[in-house]
Amino acid sequence: MADTFLERLDAMVADVLAEWNLYTTVLATILGAFAVYMVIASKDPDVHPFLLARQSTPAPVRQHGESATYRALETPHGFPLRLGLNVKDPGAPKWTGGRRGDLRDIWKTAVRGALNEDGSPSGKQGKIYTVLGKKAIEHSLDQVTQEINVIGRHLQKSGVKTVAVCLTDSVELLAAIFAGAFYGYKTIIVPHNLPPETLSAHLQKANADALIAEAGSLDLSLVTKGNKQLSIVVWVAKYGNRHMDWNEVPEDVKGSLKVAVWHELIEEGKDLSGLDVPAYDPKIPTPAVNTVWPSSSESGEFIDFKPENLVSATGALSALPRTQRVNPNDIVLSIDSLSRSYPLCQIMAALFANASIALNSVAGEKVDFALATVGVSPTIIVASSRTMSDYHDRIMEPHTGIISCFGRWLQARTLEAGNMPTRNIFSQLARIGPTAELSLDNLRLLCISHRIDASPEARLSTQQLTDLRVFTGARILYALTGPGVAGAIAQTNIFDYRNVGGLSHFGAPLSSTEVTLTNIAEDTESDGLVEGQITVSGPAVVGGNTTLPARGRISNDNTLELCS
Amino acid sequence: MAAAEGSTPQAEVMTIASPINLIIASLFVVLLYWHFRPKAPVELPRGPPPVVFRTYTPKTLIKFNGEDNQPVYLAVRGRVFDVTPGRGFYGPGGVYENFAGRDASRGLACQSFDEEMLTKDLSAPLDELKDLDAEQLENLQSWEERFSEKYLVIGKLVAEGDPEAPAS
Numbered sequence: 001m002a003d004t005f006l007e008r009l010d011a012m013v014a015d016v017l018a019e020w021n022l023y024t025t026v027l028a029t030i031l032g033a034f035a036v037y038m039v040i041a042s043k044d045p046d047v048h049p050f051l052l053a054r055q056s057t058p059a060p061v062r063q064h065g066e067s068a069t070y071r072a073l074e075t076p077h078g079f080p081l082r083l084g085l086n087v088k089d090p091g092a093p094k095w096t097g098g099r100r101g102d103l104r105d106i107w108k109t110a111v112r113g114a115l116n117e118d119g120s121p122s123g124k125q126g127k128i129y130t131v132l133g134k135k136a137i138e139h140s141l142d143q144v145t146q147e148i149n150v151i152g153r154h155l156q157k158s159g160v161k162t163v164a165v166c167l168t169d170s171v172e173l174l175a176a177i178f179a180g181a182f183y184g185y186k187t188i189i190v191p192h193n194l195p196p197e198t199l200s201a202h203l204q205k206a207n208a209d210a211l212i213a214e215a216g217s218l219d220l221s222l223v224t225k226g227n228k229q230l231s232i233v234v235w236v237a238k239y240g241n242r243h244m245d246w247n248e249v250p251e252d253v254k255g256s257l258k259v260a261v262w263h264e265l266i267e268e269g270k271d272l273s274g275l276d277v278p279a280y281d282p283k284i285p286t287p288a289v290n291t292v293w294p295s296s297s298e299s300g301e302f303i304d305f306k307p308e309n310l311v312s313a314t315g316a317l318s319a320l321p322r323t324q325r326v327n328p329n330d331i332v333l334s335i336d337s338l339s340r341s342y343p344l345c346q347i348m349a350a351l352f353a354n355a356s357i358a359l360n361s362v363a364g365e366k367v368d369f370a371l372a373t374v375g376v377s378p379t380i381i382v383a384s385s386r387t388m389s390d391y392h393d394r395i396m397e398p399h400t401g402i403i404s405c406f407g408r409w410l411q412a413r414t415l416e417a418g419n420m421p422t423r424n425i426f427s428q429l430a431r432i433g434p435t436a437e438l439s440l441d442n443l444r445l446l447c448i449s450h451r452i453d454a455s456p457e458a459r460l461s462t463q464q465l466t467d468l469r470v471f472t473g474a475r476i477l478y479a480l481t482g483p484g485v486a487g488a489i490a491q492t493n494i495f496d497y498r499n500v501g502g503l504s505h506f507g508a509p510l511s512s513t514e515v516t517l518t519n520i521a522e523d524t525e526s527d528g529l530v531e532g533q534i535t536v537s538g539p540a541v542v543g544g545n546t547t548l549p550a551r552g553r554i555s556n557d558n559t560l561e562l563c564s
Numbered sequence: 565m566a567a568a569e570g571s572t573p574q575a576e577v578m579t580i581a582s583p584i585n586l587i588i589a590s591l592f593v594v595l596l597y598w599h600f601r602p603k604a605p606v607e608l609p610r611g612p613p614p615v616v617f618r619t620y621t622p623k624t625l626i627k628f629n630g631e632d633n634q635p636v637y638l639a640v641r642g643r644v645f646d647v648t649p650g651r652g653f654y655g656p657g658g659v660y661e662n663f664a665g666r667d668a669s670r671g672l673a674c675q676s677f678d679e680e681m682l683t684k685d686l687s688a689p690l691d692e693l694k695d696l697d698a699e700q701l702e703n704l705q706s707w708e709e710r711f712s713e714k715y716l717v718i719g720k721l722v723a724e725g726d727p728e729a730p731a732s
Contacts, residue, residue, distance in 0.1 A: 019582040027588045034592065038599055049606035060716050061615050068614040413600050498605045556607060 045418025047321075047495035055493060056508035056558040067517035067530045070554060074319065075511045081538045082319065082511040084311040085352060089282075102286045102307040103181035103348070106314070107148070108277050110351040111141050114328035124328055126351065128171055129358040131333070131375040132239075136358065139171050142275045147175040147262075149278060150269035151234070152183030154260065155210055158232050164208035166190040166199060166217075168361040169338050172236045172262055174347075176212050181286040181307070182278050185210075188290040188302075189339045196222040198300075202292065203227045206302065210234070215241055215261065221250040224257060236262040291339055293483040295453070303341070304542055305486050310345060312539035313487025316512035318349040324445070324475065324494050326380065330355040331442075333378035335387065337364045342449040342479060345487040346382045355380075365451075366390065370438055379442045385450035385478075386458040388468065396435065396471055404432050411470040415497040423473055435471045443474045445494070450506070452482040452489070452534070452550045456564055459503050466499045480506040480560065482536065484546040489513055489536050490560040505559040512540035515560055517552060529553045531563055618719040620644055621729045622667065622686040625721060629665035630655035637718070639667045641704070642690065644719035645711045667721060669693055673704035687724040 051073070058068035059077050075081050084100025087109075099105070113125040128144060129136040155163060163185050167173040173189070180187035188206045190199060192214065200223045203211065207229060215235035224230055230253075235246045246261045286307045292300040318326060326332065332350035334357070336343040343363075350357050358376045360367075365384045369391035373381065400408065407430030414421040421427055446468060450459060460468075465476055475495070479488035492507030509515045517532030534552040537545040551563040579585075620637075625644065628637035635648040636655045647654040647664075654660045660668075662677055671681035673696050683691050696704070722728045 016582075016584045016587075019584050021579075021582070021585075023580045024582070024585050024588065027585055027592065031588055031592045031595065034595060034599075038595070050608060053606045053608040054611075058611070058614055061617050061718055063617050416603055500605060556610065 043417075043419050045495075046420060046497075047418070047493065049418065052493060052496050052498060052557065054558050055496075056554075058554075058558065065518065065520060065522060066535075067520055067532055067554065069514050069516045070509055070558060070560070071514045072508050072511045081514065082312055082316045083539050084308065085315045087282075099282060100308060101311050102282070103178060103289075103310065104277075104280050104286060105282070106311075106348050106352045107145075107178045107181075110354060111145055111277050114354040124354070126328065126354050126356040128174070129331070129356065129376055130171055131358055131360040131372075134375050136375045144171055144175050144178075145277055146270065146273060146275055147171070147266055148179045148182060149273035150266050151175060151212075151262070152179035152278070153269065153273060154234075154265055155179070155185055155232065156183040158210070158258070160185055160210040160232055162186045162188065162206060162208045163210040163212060164188045164190050164203050164206060166192055166194070166211065166213040167236060168192050168214065169334065169359040169363040170236070170361060171359065172212070173338055174359070177289060180289065182280060184287060186287040186290065188292075189344075190292055191294070191300075191337060191339045192217070199223060200226045202300070202302075203230065206290065212236065212262075214238070215244075215246045220259075221252065224250060224253045228256070231256060231258065233257060233259045234262055234265070235259065291341055291344070294451075295483070301483060303484055305341065306542065309486040309540050309542055310341075310348065312512040313341070313345045313485075313510070314348045314352065316510040316540065317345050317487050317491075318353060319511055320494055326350050326353040326355050328354040330379045331358055331376060332356070332380040332382065333358040333360065333373065333376055334382040335360055335363045335367050335369070335372040336382050336384045336449065340365070340384075340449070340451075340481070341486050342447075342481045342488055343382045346447055350380070365454075370395065373438060373440060377439060377442050380445045380447065381440075381443060381474075382447045382449075384458075385448050385460055386454060388446070388448050389458050389460055389464065392460075392464050392467060396467055401432070404430055407431070408467065408470050412466055412499065415466060415469060416499065418495070418497065420475060420495075420497070421470070421473070427470070427473060430470050431473075438472070440472055440474075443472055445477065446472060446474045447477045447479065449479045449481045449488060452480055452548055452562070459562070459564075462499045462501060462504045465504055466497070469497065478504055478506060480562070482534070482546070482548045482550075484542045484548075485513060485536050486540045486542070487512065489534070489548075490515065492559075503561075503564070505555055505557075505561045507559050509536075509538075509560065510540070513538040515552075517554065518547060529555060534560070615646070615716070615718050617717075618644075619728055619730055620719050620721050621724045621726070622683070622688075622690075622721070623724060624730075625667075626665040626686065630661075636664050638663045638665065639669070639721040640672060640708050640711060641669050641693075642721050643708075643717050644721050645715040646718045647711075647715050649715070667691060669704060670696075672707040673700040675703060689723045690721065 056070045056072055058070050062068040086098035087101035087105045088098045112121055114122050116122045125141050128139045165173060165176045165187060177187050190202050196218050204226050209229050210232040212234045215237040237246055242263055247259050249257055249259050289305050291303050293303050295301045332355050334343045334347055338344045347357055358378055360372050362372055366386050369387055407426050410426045411421040411430050469476055477491050477494055479491040481488050488510055490506040490509045513536050516535045517530055518535045520530050520532035531551060531553040533547055534550055535547045553561050553563055555561050628635055630636035636651055637644050638647055652658055654664050660677055662679055666682050670691055
């Protein structure tokens with residue numbers, strides 16, 4: 001019986017194999033090749049999946065009516081949150097901890113240039129580019145140091161205490177901010193393009209005694225009417241307008257108001273002020289930097305960032321995994337306005353890491369992504385959620401054809417397995433339609449921030465984030481920003497490529513903040529996720545603690561989500 | 565000739581739909597599916613829910629003395645520590661069992677584990693420790709530091725009748 005069964009089996013196998021022909025060989029080769037490819041191409045995911053499954057740590061004890069306090073994995077409970085930049089002065093003993101640092105240390109580090117591995121300066125400075133349409137103008141840091149010195153001295157000499165800066169993103173804006181830190185005046189970054197009445201109200205509220213603004217952008221007599229305290233105006237003239245005479249003063253304030261022009265001041269003061277970073281005593285704190293948070297009411301709300309808030313956020317934002325950190329070879333382009341603290345802190349982090357930065361005068365919350373990124377080839381882009389969701393809906397989605405769809409599907413499988421797809425034939429395939437107009441060959445990171453009170457349509461879904469990863473070939477940081485919190489409240493893990501559907505979460509709190517949900521409903525003792533008002537505390541928060549006007553929840557992977 | 569003619573029809577039989585081809589093709593499909601199958605992200609079980617910070621009075625605290633598998637709490641200068649992980653010391657049968665569920669401040673300061681170190685009357689105001697000398701206070705301080713390092717503060721202790729005390 002067994003014999004006959006075996007014999008029959010043998011005969012059957014022989015029969016089947018007897019039909020081996022050319023097709024069989026081809027099929028077998030394909031099968032073999034695919035099996036080999038699967039083995040060769042399999043890679044460990046970029047980060048251990050468990051780290052994505054639980055991204056923050058809750059405190060073991062909570063208060064009644066509140067959730068536990070959540071913190072980033074790198075700053076466990078019981079230890080201090082990230083206070084600053086950990087600046088180590090040359091000559092300081094090796095075993096001492098670094099200082100928190102302030103804006104002056106950021107600029108000094110940027111001017112010093114990158115360090116070699118042994119700690120000696122390599123002399124390689126970053127650059128600052130200003131993008132004007134299709135061309136980028138290069139500025140050296142020494143040149144900007146000179147501007148800082150001239151403007152700082154000019155304002156210091158006049159004894160002003162509070163300077164309002166109302167400029168588009170530019171070198172002058174950056175110089176004015178740093179001059180404030182070095183020469184001891186409070187800087188107020190007012191968004192540009194405001195109606196003169198609002199600007200006038202802002203100046204009045206801030207009690208600004210100096211104003212730096214774009215020449216020709218506003219009617220001075222309107223602004224000075226309500227601002228008798230204003231004693232100095234510095235006009236920044238665009239390249240095309242420099243031949244004009246901007247020194248005119250309105251009749252009614254002729255005695256009390258001095259008007260100067262930025263490039264003329266630089267020209268005059270060039271020989272007097274050196275190219276060196278002014279010496280400073282790190283123990284003397286620098287003045288605050290204020291920004292205006294656009295609130296629903298027309299006027300907006302002043303956020304009084306102390307230098308320690310800004311450095312704490314800057315330090316936390318630069319704490320990326322080792323392979324992804326900003327390095328001296330990067331070019332960081334901000335297409336979101338520096339009057340918002342997330343782009344500001346990202347640019348500060350880039351300067352502190354000796355990277356080059358690129359500023360775009362059209363930068364703002366709602367810009368055309370394709371237009372704003374021409375001119376330079378950045379490796380990192382800082383943008384708002386509004387800009388990115390607009391671009392995705394308007395350009396990427398409609399231009400995704402069948403071939404792009406197939407390429408995207410393949411790339412999305414790689415992302416799902418936890419790996420960032422490398423640039424290959426399939427990525428080219430995916431990008432045929434959707435990003436054809438972009439020239440982002442070197443892009444490796446997109447930093448997207450979402451304003452907590454922005455319209456819910458601007459929030460990105462996990463599908464959109466996956467599309468952006470596939471079509472731009474860059475990893476993504478998606479951060480939640482709120483009034484009173486420097487940098488961001490929470491930010492996604494750079495290696496979190498999971499596409500679980502629905503609106504994306506905002507990752508874990510940064511190492512400069514901790515998040516508690518307050519006003520939670522205590523009686524629902526179920527498995528449901530707790531939901532409550534987002535309360536943030538930590539060194540990056542103005543006043544140490546703030547409750548934000550939005551409700552959030554902590555999902556199963558301990559990431560922060562907004563309740564819609 | 566006849567033999568040659570006999571062999572030619574053999575070539576015509578070469579077909580793609582032979583069983584072996586089907587087997588290999590289906591193997592390939594299985595492999596493809598296995599490679600591209602949708603994978604659900606890893607999920608970890610949720611950790612234990614956090615303990616709610618509560619306000620205790622000596623009368624409500626005394627229940628947490630470790631008997632009947634209750635957690636073991638003790639209070640030091642108004643802070644209630646959850647010492648359950650150290651049940652061997654602070655729980656029933658341990659060296660410090662007298663402190664379980666009680667205000668242990670005076671006992672720790674005096675390095676004594678006797679009953680008389682405790683406030684007998686549970687409704688009495690909290691022991692303010694005014695009569696302790698510097699050495700004893702230092703003692704207490706170091707105990708407190710050790711507790712803060714090892715155990716969680718899960719509540720605070722107030723006297724019976726204190727405005728902060730929860731209504732019983």
